[in-house]
Amino acid sequence: MHSNDAQMLVLTVLANGPLHGYAINIAIEDLTGRKLGPGSLYGALARLEARELIQPAPGLAETQERHRTMRITDAGRDALRAELQQMARVSEAGLRALGISPA
Amino acid sequence: MKASALMAGLYPPAVRERWGAEISQEVAASGFRSWPDTITAAARLWLHPSDWPETLTGQTRRVLAVELFAIIAVTGLLLRATEPSATLTADVHHPVTSLWLAPIAFGIGLAVPFPSPRQVTLRHLASVLVRPLAVPALAVLAMYVSARSGLVEHPSRPAHAALVVYYWATLGLTALGLCACVARLARTATVPGTHRLCAALLLTGTGLALAAVQSLLTVVRVAPPHAGAIAVTLGLGVLAAAAISAGHDLHGTRSR
Numbered sequence: 001m002h003s004n005d006a007q008m009l010v011l012t013v014l015a016n017g018p019l020h021g022y023a024i025n026i027a028i029e030d031l032t033g034r035k036l037g038p039g040s041l042y043g044a045l046a047r048l049e050a051r052e053l054i055q056p057a058p059g060l061a062e063t064q065e066r067h068r069t070m071r072i073t074d075a076g077r078d079a080l081r082a083e084l085q086q087m088a089r090v091s092e093a094g095l096r097a098l099g100i101s102p103a
Numbered sequence: 104m105k106a107s108a109l110m111a112g113l114y115p116p117a118v119r120e121r122w123g124a125e126i127s128q129e130v131a132a133s134g135f136r137s138w139p140d141t142i143t144a145a146a147r148l149w150l151h152p153s154d155w156p157e158t159l160t161g162q163t164r165r166v167l168a169v170e171l172f173a174i175i176a177v178t179g180l181l182l183r184a185t186e187p188s189a190t191l192t193a194d195v196h197h198p199v200t201s202l203w204l205a206p207i208a209f210g211i212g213l214a215v216p217f218p219s220p221r222q223v224t225l226r227h228l229a230s231v232l233v234r235p236l237a238v239p240a241l242a243v244l245a246m247y248v249s250a251r252s253g254l255v256e257h258p259s260r261p262a263h264a265a266l267v268v269y270y271w272a273t274l275g276l277t278a279l280g281l282c283a284c285v286a287r288l289a290r291t292a293t294v295p296g297t298h299r300l301c302a303a304l305l306l307t308g309t310g311l312a313l314a315a316v317q318s319l320l321t322v323v324r325v326a327p328p329h330a331g332a333i334a335v336t337l338g339l340g341v342l343a344a345a346a347i348s349a350g351h352d353l354h355g356t357r358s359r
Contacts, residue, residue, distance in 0.1 A: 020125075021122065021125045021129070022125065022128075022129070025129075037133070037137050037140030037141065037144070038110075038126050038129035038130050038133065038137050038140065038141050038144075039126075039137070039140040039141040039142070039143055039144025039145065040140055040144060041129070042114075042118065042122040042125065042126050042129075042144070043118075043144035043147065043148055043154075045121075045122060046117070046118045046121070046122065046148065046154055046155065046156055047154040049121070049156040050153065050154050050155055050156040050157075067125065068121060068122070068125070
């Protein structure tokens with residue numbers, strides 16, 4: 001999967017609330033029908049954290065040591081909103097071109 | 104070491120520190136089907152240092168300095184593996200063939216972490232250099248002594264194989280030792296800034312690309328092409344691409 005797609009999926013599931021890596025992948029599977037590979041998932045998490053679009057959620061240090069729970073930042077919400085709006089425009093134009101009225 | 108832990112170990116330190124345990128667990132749970140995705144993602148992260156979160160300030164620069172010296176060490180091993188050739192090795196009669204070394208030498212000069220004048224004491228340098236280089240130095244010494252002693256002039260086939268393995272293990276240890284020295288030096292010395300590291304990576308990549316082109320020209324001219332020369336050309340090309348890609352990514356970070 002393309003790294004940008006993986007990043008958007010991670011941001012989308014984190015928009016519902018903080019999750020740790022494994023739970024993020026389960027949520028992505030619920031959303032898309034398939035899990036991300038470990039490299040795609042943790043690569044996306046690293047990139048998003050480096051760009052400060054996600055950050056560790058405050059929690060028990062012991063739990064964080066085993067599973068880092070991450071949450072979306074305000075900048076992450078803005079980036080996700082912009083990306084989804086752009087996708088919605090593309091989707092709308094595509095459906096219109098196919099003669100299907102968008103729901 | 105388990106394969107899953109080995110896979111997690113492929114990632115840059117900042118990613119490994121954060122997600123290493125979870126990557127290892129996921130790889131162990133998913134089995135070998137997840138290996139290509141895991142390895143590809145690790146390689147992509149190494150080529151894009153701007154994607155690494157930082158645990159400590161300057162961590163990315165320290166790791167990049169070591170990465171650059173690792174690229175140079177692998178280049179040395181690669182060239183040694185195919186024996187010194189007149190195509191690439193410094194030759195007083197053909198100085199132009201060694202021009203590719205110039206940008207790499209500049210790159211090394213830019214990337215090396217310099218201890219501050221207060222730190223440059225014999226004690227400090229010894230503490231930095233002795234531990235990582237002690238074992239390689241002993242291995243080289245043992246190799247030298249055994250070669251000079253005449254004990255291994257006509258070795259049997261198994262002894263010859265053992266000597267070859269020993270020779271390459273020594274070269275590998277020396278390469279690792281040099282990288283470990285840079286890593287230890289980078290912990291206490293002033294690590295070059297992003298601007299200098301970017302230039303160092305791009306210069307090193309340029310030098311390696313020149314060497315790859317030189318090697319390619321030889322491959323094309325000689326018929327039939329030598330398998331070793333093709334391997335060197337490809338290897339140099341891959342190393343050049345890695346250095347240029349990391350430098351280019353860093354350049355993008357500076358521009359942002």
